[in-house]
Amino acid sequence: AASKPAAAETQSKAVARDTSAKTTAPPSAQERVVAGHRDLFSHLQPRNQNLEEDLLLSKVALGMSGAAQVPPVVWELGIKYASGKITGGSARTLGMLKMLKEVIADYKTPPQKTLSRDLTGRITAIITFIKDCRPMTASMGNAVRWLKMQVAAxxxxxxxxxxxxASLVNAIEGYMQDRILFANSVICTHAVSKIADGDVVLTYAYSEVVKDSLIAAHKKGISFRVVVVNSRPKNEGRALLQELLACGLTCSYVHIRVLSYIMSEVTKVFLGAEAVTANGSVKSRVGTAAVAMVAHEWNIPVMICCETCKFIDKVLLDSICQNELGDPKELGMASEEHAAAGVHTVNLIYDVMPAEYITMIITEVGMIPATSVPVILREYRREPTM
Known part of the structure; x- marks a missing residue:
């Protein structure tokens, strides 16, 4: 009689061990692949799908990092960044600098504090809030570092x-004029000199400085044709096409899937950039690297129009280490059915173009090869502007 309870207890322990073994079973091959993909991009800032709505709710926004010190003008700019109303590296940098001008003009040093230390902390809180809305571009980071150096001085x-x-406000205005606005006009002048009669110029997505260069060449009387390459999910090439047609340019419009076919007609490729790294790689809108690769295979010169304020003293070998995540729903694949099937959708905003695909980089200091980027960085480092 005593052996029956012991046998029952032994049987229950065996069942418990069997249940534990089932719950800790190794993941399937499909689960391992999905987990690996998530881990691959887990270091990137996830995109808040309801960020714009959250920013409009004060109770939620006050819980964000440093938001209690954020003036209304910063909130408005953050909402525009989050909603995509302001896009492009130069436009976002100009918007941020204009906002900082207003913040500095309204700033008053608290009692028992110094202007340089307290203002630096205030700027840091504002920039943290801006990063929460959307990760900063390379030119925005360079501008913030430059401004903090000015405040520290x-x-x-x-x-x-x-x-x-007043000195800081004037310095910001000078930075905007010299490093962005005047730089764009100089780049346009250099780019126009590379366009000749009969050329077929290909460009991808939307770049403000490339658009201005093409319009300037048309106004100069140069007879050429533009091929605008577009791709999902942003379809930015449509806006560029409309603006070029409104200015009277002769244009063709193709999708990136027929890039290899249309490249046989192209004589030059002009592309924009979000950042240029120390090893000569170019970080730009996703799909740009594919355009440059096909042009390189056809021996067509690839010219990058980029201000030196977008040069960064970093090395990028791929588009995974530093990137930005977009809304996966824009790809049309982020559905509940795909999630149930284990499909993890990633919408990367940028890709990285290797230096060997680049013929030259057109900047405000001249037209340089990709290998000369460290020289530009070194020269600007001597002048505390980057």
Whole structure:
């Protein structure tokens, strides 16, 4: 009689071990692949699908990093970044600098604090909020570092507060004019010199400086044709096509899937950039690297129009380490059926173009090969502007 309870207890332990073994069973091959894909991009900032709505709710926004110190003008800019109303590296940098001008103009140093230290902390909180809305571009990061250096330099002087704020506002205005606006006009001049009668110029997606260069060449009387290559999910090439046609340019419009077919007619390729790295690689809208690769195979020169404020002292070998995640629903694959099937959709915003695909980089300091990027970085490092 005593052996029956012991046998029952032994049987229950065996069942418990069997149940535990079932719950800790190794994942299937499909589950391992999906988990690997998620881990591959887990270091990138996930996109908040309801960020714009959250920003409009004060209780939610005040819980964000440093948002309690964020002025209304910063909130408005953050909402425009999050909703995509302001896109493009130069446009976003200009918007951020204009916002910082207003913040500095309205700033007042609290009692028992110094302007340089307190203003630096205020700028840091604002930039953290902007990053929460959307990751910053390379030119935005360079501009913020430059501005903090300017603020830190004020700590070594005994300048009155009003004079110090006026000095910073003037410095920001000078940065905007010299490093972005004037740089764009100089780049356009250089780019026009590379366009000749009879050329067929191919461009991809939408780049403000490339658009201005093509329009400037048309106004100069150069007879050429433009091929606008477009791709999902942004379809930015449509906006570029409409603006070029409105200015009277002769254009063709193709999808990136027929790139290899249309490339036989092309004589030059002009592309924009989000960043240029120290090893000569170019980070730009996803799909740009494919355009440059096909052009390289056809021995067609690839010219990158980019301001030096987008040059960064980093090395990129792929588009995984540093990138930005877009809305996966834009790809038309982020459905519940795909999620149930184990399909993990990733919408990368940028890709990286190797230096060997680039013929030259057109900047405001001249037309340089990709191998000369470290020289530009070194020269600007001597002048505390980057």
């Amino acid at each position: 004020l700590g070594q002087s005994e300048m009155p507060e009003a004079e110090a704020k």
